[in-house]
Amino acid sequence: xxxxxxxxxxxxxxxxxxxxxxxxxxxxxxxxxxxxxxxxxxxxxxxxxxxxxxxxxxxxxxxxxxxxxxxxxxxxxxxxxxxxxxxxxxxxxxxxxxxxxxxxxxxxxxxxxxxxxxxxxxxxxxxxxxxxxxxxxxxxxxxxxxxxxxxxxxxxxxxxxxxxxxxxxxxxxxxxxxxxxxxxxxxxxxxxxxxxxxxxxxxxxxxxxxxxxxxxxxxxxxxxxxxxxxxxxxxxxxxxxxxxxxxxxxxxxxxxxxxxxxxxxxxxxxxxxxxxxxxxxxxxxxxxxxxxxxxxxxxxxxxxxxxxxxxxxxxxxxxxxxxxxxxxxxxxxxxxxxxxxxxxxxxxxxxxxxxxxxxxxxxxxxxxxxxxxxxxxxxxxxxxxxxxxxxxxxxxxxxxxxxxxxxxxxxxxxxxxxxxxxxxxxxxxxxxxxxxxxxxxxxxxxxxxxxxxxxxxxxxxxxxxxxxxxxxxxxxxxxxxxxxxxxxxxxxxxxxxxxxxxxxxxx
Amino acid sequence: xxxxxxxxxxxxxxxxxxxxxxxxxxxxxxxxxxxxxxxxxxxxxxxxxxxxxxxxxxxxxxxxxxxxxxxxxxxxxxxxxxxxxxxxxxxxxxxxxxxxxxxxxxxxxxxxxxxxxxxxxxxxxxxxxxxxxxxxxxxxxxxxxxxxxxxxxxxxxxxxxxxxxxxxxxxxxxxxxxxxxxxxxxxxxxxxxxxxxxxxxxxxxxxxxxxxxxxxxxxxxxxxxxxxxxxxxxxxxxxxxxxxxxxxxxxxxxxxxxxxxxxxxxxxxxxxxxxxxxxxxxxxxxxxxxxxxxxxx
Numbered sequence: 001x002x003x004x005x006x007x008x009x010x011x012x013x014x015x016x017x018x019x020x021x022x023x024x025x026x027x028x029x030x031x032x033x034x035x036x037x038x039x040x041x042x043x044x045x046x047x048x049x050x051x052x053x054x055x056x057x058x059x060x061x062x063x064x065x066x067x068x069x070x071x072x073x074x075x076x077x078x079x080x081x082x083x084x085x086x087x088x089x090x091x092x093x094x095x096x097x098x099x100x101x102x103x104x105x106x107x108x109x110x111x112x113x114x115x116x117x118x119x120x121x122x123x124x125x126x127x128x129x130x131x132x133x134x135x136x137x138x139x140x141x142x143x144x145x146x147x148x149x150x151x152x153x154x155x156x157x158x159x160x161x162x163x164x165x166x167x168x169x170x171x172x173x174x175x176x177x178x179x180x181x182x183x184x185x186x187x188x189x190x191x192x193x194x195x196x197x198x199x200x201x202x203x204x205x206x207x208x209x210x211x212x213x214x215x216x217x218x219x220x221x222x223x224x225x226x227x228x229x230x231x232x233x234x235x236x237x238x239x240x241x242x243x244x245x246x247x248x249x250x251x252x253x254x255x256x257x258x259x260x261x262x263x264x265x266x267x268x269x270x271x272x273x274x275x276x277x278x279x280x281x282x283x284x285x286x287x288x289x290x291x292x293x294x295x296x297x298x299x300x301x302x303x304x305x306x307x308x309x310x311x312x313x314x315x316x317x318x319x320x321x322x323x324x325x326x327x328x329x330x331x332x333x334x335x336x337x338x339x340x341x342x343x344x345x346x347x348x349x350x351x352x353x354x355x356x357x358x359x360x361x362x363x364x365x366x367x368x369x370x371x372x373x374x375x376x377x378x379x380x381x382x383x384x385x386x387x388x389x390x391x392x393x394x395x396x397x398x399x400x401x402x403x404x405x406x407x408x409x410x411x412x413x414x415x416x417x418x419x420x421x422x423x424x425x426x427x428x429x430x431x432x433x434x435x436x437x438x439x440x441x442x443x444x445x446x447x448x449x450x451x452x453x454x455x456x457x458x459x460x461x462x463x464x465x466x467x468x469x470x471x472x473x474x475x476x477x478x479x480x481x482x483x484x485x486x487x488x489x490x491x492x493x494x495x496x497x498x499x500x501x502x503x504x505x506x507x
Numbered sequence: 508x509x510x511x512x513x514x515x516x517x518x519x520x521x522x523x524x525x526x527x528x529x530x531x532x533x534x535x536x537x538x539x540x541x542x543x544x545x546x547x548x549x550x551x552x553x554x555x556x557x558x559x560x561x562x563x564x565x566x567x568x569x570x571x572x573x574x575x576x577x578x579x580x581x582x583x584x585x586x587x588x589x590x591x592x593x594x595x596x597x598x599x600x601x602x603x604x605x606x607x608x609x610x611x612x613x614x615x616x617x618x619x620x621x622x623x624x625x626x627x628x629x630x631x632x633x634x635x636x637x638x639x640x641x642x643x644x645x646x647x648x649x650x651x652x653x654x655x656x657x658x659x660x661x662x663x664x665x666x667x668x669x670x671x672x673x674x675x676x677x678x679x680x681x682x683x684x685x686x687x688x689x690x691x692x693x694x695x696x697x698x699x700x701x702x703x704x705x706x707x708x709x710x711x712x713x714x715x716x717x718x719x720x721x722x723x724x725x726x727x728x729x730x731x732x733x734x735x736x737x738x739x740x741x742x743x744x745x746x747x748x749x750x751x752x753x754x755x756x757x758x759x760x761x762x763x764x765x766x767x768x769x770x771x772x773x774x775x776x777x778x779x780x781x782x783x784x785x786x787x788x789x790x791x792x793x794x795x796x797x798x799x800x801x802x803x804x
Contacts, residue, residue, distance in 0.1 A: 247731035251530055254735075412526075439530045459795045474564070475526065 045170050045224045049083045049202065052223040053160070056198035058084065061091045062159035063119070065196060067189035068098035069164070069176060069325065073235030076164040076202050078105040079227070085114040095158055096120040097147060097188040097346075098391045102235065110134055119156055120147070121391020130489050131387045133505040138488045139388075141381060144188065144324065145350025145357065145397040146495040151195040152353055155497065161196030163189050163216070164230045168203040172221025173214035176326075176343075177336035179205030181231035184326025184335045185305070186215045190345035193220040204230045215343055238328045241306050243285055244278030251439045252408050253279050255460060256366055257286030259435055259442060262458040263404050263451060265363040268296055273303040273359075273398055274366040276327045279408045283366055284308055291317050302349065302358045303394055305341070310334040313341060322358050324349045324394070350397035352495050359394070359401025367395055369409045371423040374465050376430030376445050378407055379423035381492060384416040386424050386482035386506045388490050396495050399432040404451065411438040416479060417472035419443075419465065424482070426501040427492055436465060443468050483507040509569055509595075510534045510793050511656065511696055511725040512741040513734050516573075518543035519552035525559040528568070531731035532738075534793070535569040540585050541576075541600050549581045553588050560592040571596035571632065577610050586614050590629055591622035596655060601663070602633035603640040605650035612651045627653065632698070636660030637667045641682050644689035657690040658727070659683060661700035674710055676717070687722035696724040705730040715740030742794035743787045751784035751791075 003009050004022035014020055046052045058064075064084070066077050077096065082105075084092065090113050098121035099106065107129050109115045117137040122130055130139050142150055150156035163186075166179035174193075176186040181204055193199050193216045201216075206226045244250060256279070260266050272287070274280040285308065291298060292315075301309045302322040307330030313321050314334075321341040326332040334341045347354045359365075370390065371379040380395050382388050399405040409418045419438065434451060436443045443465035444452040455462060463471075483506070490503030515533035517524050519540045528536045538559065544552040556572060572594045574585035578601075589597065599611055608631060615629050631653045635641055641664070648654055661679055665672040672678070683699070690697035699718040702711045715726050715737045726737050743751070753771060758781050761769040769776045 247531060248527055250732070251532075439527065 043170065044172055044222065045206070045226065047225075049080060049162075049200070049225050049227070050087060052200045052225045053083060053087065053089075055223055056160045056200060058087070058089055058160060060089055061093070061116075062089075063093040063095050063157060065095040065120075065158040065161045065192045066097070067163060067186065067192060068096060068100065068121075069183040069186055069188060070181060070231040070236050071183075072100040072102045073181070073232035074100065074102060074164060074230075075232065076162060076230050077103050079202070079230075080162045081106065081109045081114060085109055085112060090114060091116040093117045093119060095156060097144070097192075098123060099126045101125055107134065121393070122388065123390055127388040127390070131382075131503070131506040133485070133487055133489055135489065138502070139490045140493060141392055141490055142493045143350065143392045143396045143495050144346045144394045145352055145359070146392075146493055146497070147188075148191040148345075148347040148351040149353040149495065149497060150493070151191050152347075152351070153497065158192060158196040160198045160200060161189075161192035163192060163199060163201050163221075165201040165203040165205075165216075165224075166230070167205045167207050167211055168201045168221075168224050169207050169209040169211040169214075169218075170224060171209055171218035172199070172201050172216075172224050173209075173211040173218045174201050174203075174216040174221065175211055175214045177213070177332060178207075179203070181205070181229070181233060181236060182332055183231070183236050184332030185323040185343045187324030187344055187349060188346050189216060191347055198222050200225060202227055202230055204228060237326065237332055241276050241281060241308070241328050242278065243281045243308075246278070248410060248439050249279045250282055252410065252437055253282035254286055255437050255439075255442060256283035256406055256408055257290060258458055258460055259406060259437060259455060260287055260364055260404075261290050262455050262460075263364070264454050265404055266290065266294070266296060268298075270296060270298040270364075271300045271302070271362050272298070272364040272366070273301065273362055273394075273402070274364075275368070276304055276306050277368050277408075280366050280368070281306065281308055283408065284312075288312055288317060300358075300361075302344075302362065303398065305331040305335070307331055307334075310338075310341070313338070322349070350394050350401075350495070352397070352400070357397075357401070359398045362398060362402040364404050364406065365398040365402035366406045366408060367399060367428075369407050369418065372407055372409060372419050372433075372436050372465075373423040373430070374419075374421055374469050376407075376433040376436065376443075376465065377423050377426045378428040378430070378433055379425045380427045381490070382425045382503060384413075384418075384424070384479065384482075386484060388503055392427055392492070396428040396432070396500075399428045400495065404434045405432060406435045406437055407433055408437050411440045411468065411472050412476060415476055417469070417476045419468045419472050421469060425492060425503055429494075429500065436468070438468060440471055441468055509655075509696075510789065511569065511698060512790070512793065513725060513737050514571070514658075514698060514727045515731065515734065516543060516701070516727060516729050519556040519572075520544050520548045522555060525555060526563060529563075529565040531734055533568065533728065533731075533734050534725065535571055535596075536565065537571050537573050537598055537727070538594075539573045540581070540589075541573045549575070550584075553581075553585055557588045557592060560589070560594060569595050571598055573598040573600060573634075576601045577607070577614070583614070586611070586618060590615050590618035591624060593624045593628060596630045596632050598632045598634055598658060600634045600660070601636055601640070602647060603637055604643050605646040608633055608647055608650040608654060612653055615653070629653070630655035632656045632658050634658040634660045635682075635686060636663035638664070641685065644685060645692055648689050648693035648695060654693065654695060656696035656698050656724070657686055658698040659686050659700045662703070664700075676714060680721075683718060683721050683723070691722075697722060699723045699726040701727040701729050702733065703729070705732060708732075708736050711736050712740050738794060741790060743791050747787050748791045751787035754780060754784035755788060 101124035441463040484504035575581035
């Protein structure tokens with residue numbers, strides 16, 4: 001028998017508990033990995049980012065993660081790197097969900113030794129520098145779902161997550177729907193908050209406690225740093241995304257709608273993901289007309305959400321929007337007000353190691369490509385000149401999950417053929433791709449004989465993918481292949497963690 | 508008979524558009540060397556169109572070229588470069604007299620012979636766009652067996668008349684009807700002018716629907732977006748298709764029975780009714796509207 005801190009008599013042992021610890025005094029319990037690590041009385045709100053990094057015990061060689069919901073308007077990545085570089089920190093691994101052209105500043109920090117490697121999507125100038133061989137280590141490219149899986153598996157081990165927070169309160173409840181840098185969904189930041197050892201929220205909109213509503217809860221956040229600005233609103237969300245007016249792309253979009261209509265999938269309960277590209281938006285519009293005409297009541301639209309998806313929800317064509325990323329102002333506003341417009345995490349969306357993800361419930365995914373080959377393999381990472389310019393996004397995730405994956409691409413871009421014998425980089429394996437739609441014809445993966453039967457006699461120009469490739473070649477000729485060196489500059493990791501391809505240095 | 512519900516104009520000096528001209532679904536394309544091309548670009552366009560005809564496969568789309576009139580400094584060279592590549596049709600702008608057609612015919616004949624193109628294979632579609640041209644319609648359609656259709660050009664025509672071009676188009680009812688009538692004299696197609704406002708889908712549909720009822724077989728378009736709209740206007744209604752199907756079925760059955768007189772629902776079916784029915788069915792098939800099979804009485 002023994003007594004605890006307030007004099008209650010406790011037994012020596014309690015059945016079912018191997019060990020137990022008597023209560024001592026409020027606030028005196030030990031800290032540890034599974035216990036709230038911040039002593040209760042120490043405020044989370046800190047004066048500056050440097051202090052937060054110091055509290056988070058930043059060291060050389062650590063892995064620092066960021067989300068990309070502020071897209072090209074993000075000021076936080078550059079801000080954090082400037083602070084870290086000023087602190088003399090070296091050899092960091094950056095684990096952003098994606099980098100944008102605004103992050104070309106990263107290159108300066110690579111040259112100075114602050115940053116050593118990147119595990120995450122790279123768009124634009126950073127990608128180009130990767131291709132030129134700036135980094136010692138290859139950049140690891142993962143899909144949205146794959147990134148969470150890697151964190152979950154401990155393959156991507158994040159030391160400090162720096163989370164740009166459009167709104168946050170003093171305890172670290174974070175929301176993306178309000179504040180001067182509102183971005184809507186914070187879908188990609190959930191995994192960072194869950195798996196990083198230390199989580200720093202950086203906000204330009206510190207709101208009274210509790211932040212209502214919040215997305216990321218205070219239970220996951222260690223520190224809150226108010227700053228003047230985290231983003232440039234002009235660059236965060238688009239005003240209104242434009243549906244393409246290019247007649248060639250409209251031809252493609254119209255055929256996509258015809259494919260969807262004829263596939264047998266366009267019926268009550270229909271679900272789709274189409275993205276914000278010009279062709280995809282136009283295709284969604286054509287699908288919308290057909291749903292209206294046939295009075296079809298769809299189930300959900302998932303992925304990156306646009307004002308167009310919002311209109312379809314409000315029109316009653318769909319029951320719900322599952323939003324991992326809000327592309328425009330209308331989407332961000334709708335997320336804030338409409339209960340049928342739900343924010344979802346990247347794991348909920350696309351993680352193959354989660355106990356269920358949305359992509360597996362999708363009927364149709366309409367996805368882009370920089371190249372497709374005669375095995376239906378799709379490249380979305382490198383351009384025809386072999387330069388790494390794009391991230392994976394949810395491409396391989398949705399392709400794997402959806403009942404029908406439709407790849408849209410003009411057959412020619414400028415002088416380059418887009419349907420080729422072999423893609424320069426495989427992002428998404430052909431076995432998960434069902435249909436390729438170009439302005440000059442539609443090719444169905446021969447493993448989908450059922451689909452081919454459904455599409456016959458529907459006014460589509462159905463071609464063997466090899467004929468499509470030959471038709472492209474007959475116009476462009478065979479372009480000279482870009483020259484690559486031996487050095488591996490990029491690794492494309494499949495959503496299950498397997499390496500699906502490597503990208504070599506562009507000479 | 509060649510279906511020409513839509514004739515899509517493609518500026519001859521735009522390589523990208525020349526390359527993709529066949530993908531939009533128009534029945535016929537018009538590679539344009541005339542009004543879409545400025546004087547300074549005439550030779551460049553001629554070379555581009557010539558090379559396009561040489562190297563681009565336009566699949567099953569009818570390829571036509573609008574050359575410059577032979578009374579301009581560019582016309583003759585257009586003919587010389589284009590005819591040897593055997594386009595299906597040359598569209599003759601500002602055609603006013605039978606003599607305009609005959610001059611074109613003579614030159615085409617010489618060029619066909621010189622370049623080994625089968626004699627008579629390059630057809631002509633005169634474009635009527637002046638009051639003078641409108642006054643010579645019967646002569647023009649009868650002037651040559653190469654004349655495959657009569658095309659109306661409303662913009663130039665109203666300018667020539669000094670009339671206002673209105674959305675309703677009443678000012679053009681008379682000339683349109685005369686063009687259709689003249690085309691029928693020669694048993695050829697009548698093709699209507701372009702509709703200039705590419706953003707006005709409704710206006711385009713109304714105009715296309717109206718000219719179809721006047722008897723036109725198709726309409727020129729200046730933007731790919733207009734194609735589906737015009738095709739819709741030229742798609743017969745279900746009722747029309749059903750009736751046409753019954754007419755053709757009745758006439759076929761009569762042929763089997765070797766019966767001379769055919770009647771359907773107590774109405775005599777004569778040759779023009781049958782011709783009309785066949786045209787309706789052809790349009791329906793082109794539009795992808797399936798013929799409704801009727802159980803025979």
